[in-house]
Amino acid sequence: MISSIIFTVLLVATAVIFIRRIAEIKGNINLGRDLDLSDNPSERWKTMARVALGQSKMVARPLAGFMHILIYVGFVLINIEILEIIIDGVFGTHRLFYGLIGSDLYYVLIGSFELLAFLVLVACVVFLIRRNIGKLKRFSGTEMTKWPKSDANIILIVECFLMLALLTMNAADSVLFMMKDTWVMQAGLDHYAGIEFPDSFWVSAYLTGFMPDDPMTLFYIERTCWWIHITGILGFLIYVPYSKHFHIFLAFPNTYYSKLQPSGEFNNLESVKKEVEMMMDPNVDPFAAPAPDAGDVAPQRFGAKDVTDLSWKNLMDAYSCTECGRCTSECPANQTGKLLSPRKIMMDTRDRLEELGKHKRANGSESEDGKSLLGDYVSSEELWACTTCNACTQACPVNIDPLSIIVDLRRFLVMEESAAPAELNGMFTNIENNGAPWQFAQADRLNWKDEA
Amino acid sequence: MESLQIKTMAEMMAASEEPEVLFWVGCMGSFDDRAKKITKAFAKILNKANVKFAVLGAEESCTGDPAKRAGNEFLFQMQAFANIQVLDGYNVKRIVTACPHCFNTLKNEYPELGGNYEVIHHTQFLQSLLNEGRITVEGGTFKGKKITFHDPCYLGRANGVYEAPREVLSKLDSELTEMKRCKQSGLCCGAGGAQMFKEAEKGNKEVNIERTEDALEVKPDIIAVGCPFCNTMMTDGVKHFNKENEIEVKDIAELIAEAADL
Structure with a gap:
C-alpha cells in the first residue's frame, strides 16, 4: 500500500x-519565425514513416x-x-x-x-x-x-x-x-x-x-x-x-516537417521580394499606403543574426539533433580542416536558444540579453567555408537542415552588415554591372560562337 | 575554322520562328576558356541532331546563383526578375543548360518569382537525344578507356539526377568505374556556394585535392564531369598531382561530341 x-x-x-x-x-x-508547413500531409506522413519509423537513413x-x-x-x-x-x-x-x-x-x-x-x-x-x-x-x-x-x-x-x-x-x-x-x-x-x-x-x-x-x-x-x-x-x-x-x-x-523541395532549392526571401518589386516593377506604386490589415509591424531583418530570426523548423531541428556527427564527417569543408562543422551549427543554435529562452522566461518576453547566435556562437569564418553541397542534409538521419541556417546567417552578413569577403563583394559588383561574376562585357557573351 | 551556326532568340523572333529549346549557356560557358569548349561541343551536338535551338546571347545574364548562395538575396532576385522578363518576353517554354547551378536556380527558384519553364540539364537532354536516335555514337573512340563520373552537387544531391549522365556515358563502350564516394554520397569539388569566387577558408587541404584523390584511386583515363565549375576544380586537381598527361577531365558533352566525330 x-x-x-x-x-x-x-x-x-x-x-x-x-x-x-x-x-x-x-x-x-x-520564438522562431512563422513558416507554413501544413502542405502535402500525405507526403509528410510517408517521409516520417520512412525516415523516422523505418530508420531508412540510419542504415547508410x-x-x-x-x-x-x-x-x-x-x-x-x-x-x-x-x-x-x-x-x-x-x-x-x-x-x-x-x-x-x-x-x-x-x-x-x-x-x-x-x-x-x-x-x-x-x-x-x-x-x-x-x-x-x-x-x-x-x-x-x-x-x-x-x-x-x-x-x-x-x-x-x-x-x-x-x-x-x-x-x-x-x-x-x-x-x-x-x-x-x-x-x-x-x-x-x-x-x-x-x-x-x-x-x-x-x-x-x-x-x-x-x-x-x-x-x-x-x-x-x-x-x-x-x-x-x-x-x-x-x-x-x-x-x-x-x-x-x-x-x-x-x-x-x-x-x-522535412523540407520536401529538392535540396538545392533555397527559399526566396519574401521581404526581399517586396523590395525588389518596388525597385524593378513599374506597376508597383512605391508610395502606396500600406494595407489596412498590415498593422504596425517592425520590418524583419534580412537573414538571421540570432535564433529568433530563424524559422521554428530550424529551431526544432536544433532540438532534434543527437550530435551523431554524420553531417560533419560528410562535410567537405570539415574534411579539409576548415572550421565549419554542421553539427556545431546545430548545437550552437540549440545552446543559444536555451540561453535566450531562459533569459526571456526570467526577464519577460521582450527582454534581450545582448548576445546573438552570430558572433557569440558561430563565427563568419565557419559560414564562409560552406560549399552548400548538401552533404550534411543528405547525411542527417532525421532530416535536419544545417544548410538553411548557414545561408540565413550569410544573408544577414551580406545584406545587413555588408560583411562578405572582399572577393565576393567583387563578384556581386560584377554581376550588378555586367551580368556575370567576372568582369566580362555582357555584349561579349556570344563571342565563343566565332572562336576557333 | 568556320563558325558555328547559332541563332539568338532575337534572330528567331525576327524570322517569326520558335525554337524547340533555349540553350542557356551560363557565365562559365560564355566566358571561361575551358568551359567554352563544352558549350561548343554541346552546340555541335544540337546542330548534328537537328535540334532547333537558340541562345539569348548578349541578352543572357547571370541567373544569380552565386549571389544567392553567398547570401545576397537582393542581387539574386534582381537578376531573376530581369531574366524572367527576357525569357517571358520571348515566350520561352523549355530551357537546356550545361551548368547544374543555372539548372537548379532556373528550375527550382525561378517559379516562385514568376518564371515557369521546363528546365533540363544537358546530360538529360543528351540522354533523350540518344534514346530517340537523334544522335548516334560510335563506341570505338573510347573503347577500353576507364571513365569515372564525378557527380555535381547541384545535379545529384540537389536534384536527384544520377542516372542520366551515367546512361549517356554507358553509350561510349568504355569501362565506367565509380569512385568510392558517388551519387548521394559524392564529394563536392569545392566550387559550390560561391567558393569558386573566393579563396578557401583556412584549412589543411583544398577540397578539389581531396576529391581528385578519390578519382585517382580508381585509376581512370578520363574523369567525366557535368558541370563547368567541377571541370575547373578537377582539372586543377589533376594538375596538382602532375597527372594531366595521363588523365583527361572532360564534360560529358565533349565526350559525346568526340564519339560522334564532331
Missing part, C-alpha cells in the same frame, strides 16, 4: 516535470545503423512491459498482464522482451566501446566538449543498467515462481500463487544459477530491481528533454 502511494507520487511528479520541460521547449521553438552506415535499430526496437517494444510495471506499481498488483493474456502468451511476451533487452545491452556496450575506445573521428571535434561526451555516455550506461535490472528482476521472479508451492507461500508471498510458467524465461534463465535459495532474499532482489528499473525509466524521462537524446521524440515531428 505504502509502495503504491510512493510509486504514484513519483509517477505524477515525473509527469509534471516532464510536461513543464516540454512546454519550455515548445515555447523556445515558437550499416554497423551503427543496425545497432541503433536494435536499441530503437528494444526501446519501443519494452515500453509494453513498462506499461505493465506502471499499472502494477499504482495498483499494487504483480504481473497484471499474466491474468489478462494467459500463461503461454505471457511467457512468450516476456521471453521476447528479454531477448530484446539482451540485444539492447549488447548494442549499448558496442556503442560505449566505439565511442570511448574506438577513436571514431566524428565523436571528437571542437564542439564535442565535456558535456556532449558525458551526455552520450550517461545514456548508454543508464540503458545498460536498466536492461540488467530487468533481466535480474525476471531471473529472481522466475525462481520464485518455481518454488511457490513450498517456500513462497510460507514466506507470505501469496501474490505468486496462481502464476505458472513452463520454464525460466529465455534470457534470464542464464542468471537463475546465481540466485540465492531463500525466497525472502529473492523477493528483495526482485523488488530492488523492479524499483531500479522503473525509477531509472522515470529519471530517463526527466533527463531526456535536457539531453541530445530528445531525438527519440522529436525525430518524428522533425521528419514530418
Whole structure:
C-alpha cells in the first residue's frame, strides 16, 4: 500500500516535470519565425514513416545503423512491459498482464522482451566501446566538449543498467515462481500463487544459477530491481528533454516537417521580394499606403543574426539533433580542416536558444540579453567555408537542415552588415554591372560562337 | 575554322520562328576558356541532331546563383526578375543548360518569382537525344578507356539526377568505374556556394585535392564531369598531382561530341 502511494507520487511528479520541460521547449521553438508547413500531409506522413519509423537513413552506415535499430526496437517494444510495471506499481498488483493474456502468451511476451533487452545491452556496450575506445573521428571535434561526451555516455550506461535490472528482476521472479508451492507461500508471498510458467524465461534463465535459495532474499532482489528499473525509466524521462537524446521524440515531428523541395532549392526571401518589386516593377506604386490589415509591424531583418530570426523548423531541428556527427564527417569543408562543422551549427543554435529562452522566461518576453547566435556562437569564418553541397542534409538521419541556417546567417552578413569577403563583394559588383561574376562585357557573351 | 551556326532568340523572333529549346549557356560557358569548349561541343551536338535551338546571347545574364548562395538575396532576385522578363518576353517554354547551378536556380527558384519553364540539364537532354536516335555514337573512340563520373552537387544531391549522365556515358563502350564516394554520397569539388569566387577558408587541404584523390584511386583515363565549375576544380586537381598527361577531365558533352566525330 505504502509502495503504491510512493510509486504514484513519483509517477505524477515525473509527469509534471516532464510536461513543464516540454512546454519550455515548445515555447523556445515558437520564438522562431512563422513558416507554413501544413502542405502535402500525405507526403509528410510517408517521409516520417520512412525516415523516422523505418530508420531508412540510419542504415547508410550499416554497423551503427543496425545497432541503433536494435536499441530503437528494444526501446519501443519494452515500453509494453513498462506499461505493465506502471499499472502494477499504482495498483499494487504483480504481473497484471499474466491474468489478462494467459500463461503461454505471457511467457512468450516476456521471453521476447528479454531477448530484446539482451540485444539492447549488447548494442549499448558496442556503442560505449566505439565511442570511448574506438577513436571514431566524428565523436571528437571542437564542439564535442565535456558535456556532449558525458551526455552520450550517461545514456548508454543508464540503458545498460536498466536492461540488467530487468533481466535480474525476471531471473529472481522466475525462481520464485518455481518454488511457490513450498517456500513462497510460507514466506507470505501469496501474490505468486496462481502464476505458472513452463520454464525460466529465455534470457534470464542464464542468471537463475546465481540466485540465492531463500525466497525472502529473492523477493528483495526482485523488488530492488523492479524499483531500479522503473525509477531509472522515470529519471530517463526527466533527463531526456535536457539531453541530445530528445531525438527519440522529436525525430518524428522533425521528419514530418522535412523540407520536401529538392535540396538545392533555397527559399526566396519574401521581404526581399517586396523590395525588389518596388525597385524593378513599374506597376508597383512605391508610395502606396500600406494595407489596412498590415498593422504596425517592425520590418524583419534580412537573414538571421540570432535564433529568433530563424524559422521554428530550424529551431526544432536544433532540438532534434543527437550530435551523431554524420553531417560533419560528410562535410567537405570539415574534411579539409576548415572550421565549419554542421553539427556545431546545430548545437550552437540549440545552446543559444536555451540561453535566450531562459533569459526571456526570467526577464519577460521582450527582454534581450545582448548576445546573438552570430558572433557569440558561430563565427563568419565557419559560414564562409560552406560549399552548400548538401552533404550534411543528405547525411542527417532525421532530416535536419544545417544548410538553411548557414545561408540565413550569410544573408544577414551580406545584406545587413555588408560583411562578405572582399572577393565576393567583387563578384556581386560584377554581376550588378555586367551580368556575370567576372568582369566580362555582357555584349561579349556570344563571342565563343566565332572562336576557333 | 568556320563558325558555328547559332541563332539568338532575337534572330528567331525576327524570322517569326520558335525554337524547340533555349540553350542557356551560363557565365562559365560564355566566358571561361575551358568551359567554352563544352558549350561548343554541346552546340555541335544540337546542330548534328537537328535540334532547333537558340541562345539569348548578349541578352543572357547571370541567373544569380552565386549571389544567392553567398547570401545576397537582393542581387539574386534582381537578376531573376530581369531574366524572367527576357525569357517571358520571348515566350520561352523549355530551357537546356550545361551548368547544374543555372539548372537548379532556373528550375527550382525561378517559379516562385514568376518564371515557369521546363528546365533540363544537358546530360538529360543528351540522354533523350540518344534514346530517340537523334544522335548516334560510335563506341570505338573510347573503347577500353576507364571513365569515372564525378557527380555535381547541384545535379545529384540537389536534384536527384544520377542516372542520366551515367546512361549517356554507358553509350561510349568504355569501362565506367565509380569512385568510392558517388551519387548521394559524392564529394563536392569545392566550387559550390560561391567558393569558386573566393579563396578557401583556412584549412589543411583544398577540397578539389581531396576529391581528385578519390578519382585517382580508381585509376581512370578520363574523369567525366557535368558541370563547368567541377571541370575547373578537377582539372586543377589533376594538375596538382602532375597527372594531366595521363588523365583527361572532360564534360560529358565533349565526350559525346568526340564519339560522334564532331
